[in-house]
Amino acid sequence: MITIRRDVCGYCGACVSVCPRGALELVDAYLSVNDTLCKPQCRLCYTICPLGAILRSEE
Amino acid sequence: MKDSYDVLVVGGGPGGAVAAKTAADEGLSVLLIEKRPAIGVPVRCAERIGKDSLTEFIEADPRFISAETSSATLIGPDGTEITLESQADCILNRKVFDRELIWKAAEAGAEIQVHTRAAEPIMEGDKICGAVIEQHGKRSFVRAKVVIAADGIESGFAGQAGINTTVPLDEIETCAQYIVNDINIDETENRFHISFADAPGGYLWVFPKGNRCANIGIGIRGSSSGEGQRARDCLDRFIEKNYPEGKITELIAGAVSVCRPLSETAADGLLIVGDAARLSDPLTGCGIYNAMFSGKLAAQTAVSAVKNGDTSKKALTAYDKAWRESTMGKDLACSYAVKEALLRMNDETLTAVFHSMQNCKIEHISVQNLVRAILKENPQFAKELPPA
Numbered sequence: 001m002i003t004i005r006r007d008v009c010g011y012c013g014a015c016v017s018v019c020p021r022g023a024l025e026l027v028d029a030y031l032s033v034n035d036t037l038c039k040p041q042c043r044l045c046y047t048i049c050p051l052g053a054i055l056r057s058e059e
Numbered sequence: 060m061k062d063s064y065d066v067l068v069v070g071g072g073p074g075g076a077v078a079a080k081t082a083a084d085e086g087l088s089v090l091l092i093e094k095r096p097a098i099g100v101p102v103r104c105a106e107r108i109g110k111d112s113l114t115e116f117i118e119a120d121p122r123f124i125s126a127e128t129s130s131a132t133l134i135g136p137d138g139t140e141i142t143l144e145s146q147a148d149c150i151l152n153r154k155v156f157d158r159e160l161i162w163k164a165a166e167a168g169a170e171i172q173v174h175t176r177a178a179e180p181i182m183e184g185d186k187i188c189g190a191v192i193e194q195h196g197k198r199s200f201v202r203a204k205v206v207i208a209a210d211g212i213e214s215g216f217a218g219q220a221g222i223n224t225t226v227p228l229d230e231i232e233t234c235a236q237y238i239v240n241d242i243n244i245d246e247t248e249n250r251f252h253i254s255f256a257d258a259p260g261g262y263l264w265v266f267p268k269g270n271r272c273a274n275i276g277i278g279i280r281g282s283s284s285g286e287g288q289r290a291r292d293c294l295d296r297f298i299e300k301n302y303p304e305g306k307i308t309e310l311i312a313g314a315v316s317v318c319r320p321l322s323e324t325a326a327d328g329l330l331i332v333g334d335a336a337r338l339s340d341p342l343t344g345c346g347i348y349n350a351m352f353s354g355k356l357a358a359q360t361a362v363s364a365v366k367n368g369d370t371s372k373k374a375l376t377a378y379d380k381a382w383r384e385s386t387m388g389k390d391l392a393c394s395y396a397v398k399e400a401l402l403r404m405n406d407e408t409l410t411a412v413f414h415s416m417q418n419c420k421i422e423h424i425s426v427q428n429l430v431r432a433i434l435k436e437n438p439q440f441a442k443e444l445p446p447a
Contacts, residue, residue, distance in 0.1 A: 010312030012103055014233050016213040017314055018281065020225045026213055027176065028094055029101065048281045050233045050290035050312045 001038040002045065002054050004031050009053035015045035060172060060194070060201065064090045065365045066358070067189060067203035068169075069177045069216045071098045074333030074350030075209030076160035077116060081358035082207075083167035087365055090201065091164060092175040092192065099157030103212075103313035104347070105236060105274050107249065107266050110147040112348040116355075117163070123156035124149045126267040128249045131424060135413030136254035136406040145424040148249060150266045150274065151347070180206065180220045180329075186371075187220050187328035204370045205361040207330050209354060212314050214335040220326060226337070229282040230318035232261050232344060235290040236276025237298065239305035244273050252297070255406050259283035263297055275302065278315060278344055280402070317341035319395055324382070325375040330357040338382075342394035342401075342426060352387050394426055396445035403443065412437060 011029040023037035024045060031053075046054045066082045068075045071093030079091040095101075110127065113119060131145045165171050177190040181200060189202035208216040214224035244267055252263035260280025267273050277294045284290065291312075298305060316337045324336045332338070333350030340349065360378035364370045382388050404412075415436035421428050430444050 010235075010310065011101065012234075012312035012314055013211065013213040014231065014281075014312070014314030016215065017224070017226045017316065018228055018231060022215075022218055025215060026094075028096065028174070044228055047284055048228060048231065048233050048314070050235045050284070050314070052286070052289050052291070 001035050001040050001057055002033060003057070004033065005053045005055060008051050010051050012050065014048045014050060015054060018044045018048050020044070060090065060170070060192070060199070061088075062200060063189070063202040064088045065203065066090075066205050066207060066361050067201060068092070068207045068209055069190065070209035070211055070335070071095075071161055071171070071173070072157060072209060072211055072333065072350060073160055073347050074335075074354035075207065076157065076164045076354070077351040078207045078209060078332060078354035078358040079164035079169040079171075080160070080167045081355045082361055083164060083169040085358075085362040087362060089164075089169040090203070091161070091169050091171050092177060093171070093173045094176040096174040098161045098173065099154045102153045102311055104153050104311075105264055105266055105276050105344070106151040106153050107148055107345065108151060108347045110149050113149050115348075116351045117160065119149065120159070123152050123159055125152045125269050126150045126246055128267060129247045131249045131251065133413070134250060134252045134254075136256060136410045137413070139410065139413040139417065141413060141416050141419075142248075143421050143424045145249070150268055177210075177216055180216065182220065185221075185327050187326060190216070203328075204365050205328055205330060205375070207332060207354070207357050207361065208335050209332050209350070211334045212316065214331070214337075217321075217329065217331045217335060220329055222321065222323065222326065222331070224321065224335070224337075226316045226318055229280060230316065231281040232278035232315045232317055233281050233284050233290045234276060234278040234313040234315060234344075235294045236274055236311040236313070237294065237305075237307045238268060238272065238309040238311075239275045239298065239302055240272045240308055242271055242273065242302045242305045244271065246270065253409060255409070257297060258293060259288070260402055263294070275305070276311070315339050315344040315346065317344070317395075317398055320391060323379065325372055325379045327372045328370050328375075330361060330375055330378050332357045338387075338391065340391065340394045341398045349387055349391075352385070353382050356381055356385075390426065393430075393445055397426055397430055400440070400443040400445075
């Protein structure tokens, strides 16, 4: 669904707080995605990321 | 770690630490868990707090205060500057400050566990009875009469307990900040650049951190963020233009909610404080004081509830009512209204406001006094801005 560029992620939690499905969680400094809950058309986490660490699946 | 406590605090930031200390001071058994392996890092904050606000909770100590400022300069879209004498502000060193607060909680008798995560709440019907805890690869059940969710902007614990904590994209500021060294700054002055061209729906800040060093950061509205126009992109352009000589020693990412607070911050066995309750100031983005204030209030409510043997939502709602009726609650409502009015403006209007304000005198800088001064010079905004 989404790919996290771990070398870019600043583990700030911005994406977690806008995800309406609770699909993202910051475990320690590691962003984890629940692929069952994540919806492909949704672009909220991709949009909000201050560093550009989230890629959508088609990219 | 025991298997049951009076109070479980999820999160080791200022809100959680003050809550844990307050409850432990009153003789309750308290466990505070922090998912990170260390308290205070990574920093996700511009670190500014009013000195009076700080000293309501802890004695000012140079070990965790990087700089003290006495004036604020607002810079408009065309570069017009308005300098206001302000009450003393402290720019903290959160890496030291957060540990100091946690130490105070530990001294009071709270048990602290780091690298320990609340995986999910233990629910019995609608009642929150503790949390499933993960630590060093092991899962355990920790029961608590009251859980205080102080888990910051992510607000995952309350979300898992069935409370909608999702922040809409246009009500969150996505932020980036650098610690920049070797730059010419006035160490006693906070600077706020307000230009929607440079910081769409937000602002840029320069807060001194000591000799030739500052936190330089930006918050932009979530709905304005996107490829090439992310918080860090905007910040890089600002630094390149204004502080090209600066040497960057730290990158900090973060987010601040600028929505209204959660409509309910108490549930059966649960209290939500600080950023997790969306209590950061929607105009300034400041959240340290509000986290400590609500953390203390939540713990006081938990203490009475535990002593009375009733930790139902009905009993804990006293906390929700108390913070809404407090000065903090009223200030949050005012800041939200001013933020909404500001977001309806554009750079042209903002520039006009800055020009009108050049000779104004504000005795004590506050949101209310600023609004009063803007309205005096710009009565046409009477319908836009809340009555000050």
